[in-house]
Amino acid sequence: MESLIIEETKYTPKISMDAASGVIEMSGKSYPENTFDFYAPVMKWLEDYFTTTNKIVINMEIIYFNSSSSKLFFDFFDLCDEKRDTHDIEINWIYDADNENAEEAGEDFIEDFEFLRINLVVKK
Amino acid sequence: MSSSDEQSFSNEQALIAELEAFKASSSKTIDKLSRDLSRQKRIMERSDKRQQREYDELQTRLQEIRDLSEEIEATQREVVFTMGSIGESRSKETGNHVKRVAEYSYLLAKFYGLSEKECQILKEASPMHDIGKVAIPDAILNKPGRLDDAERKVMDTHARLGYDMLKHSKRLLLKTASIVAYEHHEKYDGNGYPQGNKGEEIHIYGRITALADVFDALGSERVYKAKWSDDKIFSLLREERGKHFDPNLIDIFFDKLDVFLEVRDRLTDIK
Numbered sequence: 001m002e003s004l005i006i007e008e009t010k011y012t013p014k015i016s017m018d019a020a021s022g023v024i025e026m027s028g029k030s031y032p033e034n035t036f037d038f039y040a041p042v043m044k045w046l047e048d049y050f051t052t053t054n055k056i057v058i059n060m061e062i063i064y065f066n067s068s069s070s071k072l073f074f075d076f077f078d079l080c081d082e083k084r085d086t087h088d089i090e091i092n093w094i095y096d097a098d099n100e101n102a103e104e105a106g107e108d109f110i111e112d113f114e115f116l117r118i119n120l121v122v123k124k
Numbered sequence: 125m126s127s128s129d130e131q132s133f134s135n136e137q138a139l140i141a142e143l144e145a146f147k148a149s150s151s152k153t154i155d156k157l158s159r160d161l162s163r164q165k166r167i168m169e170r171s172d173k174r175q176q177r178e179y180d181e182l183q184t185r186l187q188e189i190r191d192l193s194e195e196i197e198a199t200q201r202e203v204v205f206t207m208g209s210i211g212e213s214r215s216k217e218t219g220n221h222v223k224r225v226a227e228y229s230y231l232l233a234k235f236y237g238l239s240e241k242e243c244q245i246l247k248e249a250s251p252m253h254d255i256g257k258v259a260i261p262d263a264i265l266n267k268p269g270r271l272d273d274a275e276r277k278v279m280d281t282h283a284r285l286g287y288d289m290l291k292h293s294k295r296l297l298l299k300t301a302s303i304v305a306y307e308h309h310e311k312y313d314g315n316g317y318p319q320g321n322k323g324e325e326i327h328i329y330g331r332i333t334a335l336a337d338v339f340d341a342l343g344s345e346r347v348y349k350a351k352w353s354d355d356k357i358f359s360l361l362r363e364e365r366g367k368h369f370d371p372n373l374i375d376i377f378f379d380k381l382d383v384f385l386e387v388r389d390r391l392t393d394i395k
Contacts, residue, residue: 064178067171074163101174108170112163 001052004045012038013062017045024058027094030065039072046079054087056080061094061123063102070105077113084115094121200297201248208251211258211286220391221340222251227387228336229329235376236328249300250333253308256286283309284318300329308333311368331370335361335377338368343388 001019008014013028024046032038049056058080065073080089093109095102106120208222230247238246257265260282264275271279286305290298306318307330314322316334326334339361342352352360358378365374377384 067168067175070167070171071164074167101177105170105174108166 001049004041006042015042017042017049019049019052022049022053022056024056025061026059027061028063030062030069032069035066035068035072039069039076043076043079046076050079050083050087056087056089058089058091059094060092062105063096063099065105073109074112077109077116077118081113081116089117091116091118092121093118094123096123200295204248204297204301205251207255208253211252211254211256221344224340224388224391225253225333225336226250227391228339228384229332231380231383231387232332232336232373232376233328235380236332236373238328245297245300246304246329246332249297249304249329250336252286252290252301253304253333253337254282254286255289255301255305256282256284259285280309280317283307303327303329304333306330308337310334312370313367316368326370331373335369335373339377339384340388 003019004015004017006012006015008028011029011031011033013026013030016023016025018024060073062069062073077091080087080091083089091109093102093106095106103120103122106118110118110120205222212222226247229250230243233243233246234240260279264271264278267275283306287302290302290305293299293302307321307327310316310319310321310326310330311334312323312326312331314320316326339357342357342360343354345351361369361374361377365371
């Protein structure tokens with residue numbers, strides 16, 4: 001399976017989904033013009049990848065994001081949640097100490113996905 | 125059981141299985157839909173809250189930037205004005221000379237029809253017109269009485285010296301000041317210095333500050349001359365219309381004389 005790399009733009013994050021290591025990284029801002037189109041290949045990749053492996057690490061460092069991105073992240077975590085019994089999934093939600101919004105968003109995800117392993121990681 | 129009964133039984137079984145599968149998949153869809161719906165409200169509320177906070181933060185940052193840029197501009201103005209004053213103080217001219225030249229330049233620019241922004245910039249840059257004098261020796265700069273030819277030559281270099289000091293700047297204010305320093309001794313008929321340009325070859329800023337500077341200098345006491353009477357000043361300005369000075373600016377000056385005299389009264393040097 002091939003890796004998926006999407007370069008960062010003014011409105012969209014850098015996304016790197018490494019097939020060899022099973023590490024998924026998203027960093028930057030998320031204000032795509034059409035959020036669901038933008039993330040469609042990401043969702044597709046993740047679904048396909050679950051069929052090939054059972055260990056995944058997801059590092060997310062999203063500074064700002066719009067409401068449809070928020071919805072999308074829930075969908076993304078839903079996909080993970082469905083596989084939580086068969087796969088080893090670790091999610092690191094990374095944020096700057098002074099970014100209160102990102103911190104709260106991470107707390108929201110933990111609250112909603114109580115059975116997923118989501119770690120809040122404060123960047124120093 | 126007949127074979128047709130058997131057939132019908134297996135059909136029923138298949139149908140039931142299909143229905144069960146449909147039930148399972150629709151229940152999954154319904155679960156997802158209801159979860160999405162209940163989540164939707166929370167997502168929107170949280171997003172609204174987040175966006176409001178981001179908006180507040182952006183506003184705060186924007187205000188900080190506005191304050192900073194105001195601070196920078198004010199600092200620039202002050203530095204430029206102070207530099208102008210340094211030039212003046214070395215030649216022992218009175219402190220309000222630069223202020224008056226600034227005001228006259230602003231008014232001339234305004235009545236001439238330049239944009240408000242340009243008028244402001246010229247007002248702030250014009251105090252620098254004599255900045256080149258910082259490089260003129262005291263013996264010449266403060267010599268009582270007339271300068272001889274050699275001394276005059278040295279004195280006249282102050283225009284180019286000022287220009288050389290300022291010309292490298294990319295800042296609009298300092299660029300404007302460099303034009304003013306360079307061209308405020310040019311004369312409309314081409315008999316000025318350092319370039320000897322004539323008419324509209326001389327930048328409007330140069331033509332304006334030439335008039336503002338001379339009008340104020342004539343009305344002030346200097347080490348080498350007494351203060352002139354208004355009649356004498358006005359007749360010289362009229363005489364030099366189209367020679368030393370841009371005729372349009374002379375017309376504007378006399379047309380709005382009251383306004384200029386008001387500024388002069390307001391900024392009179394207190395002895």
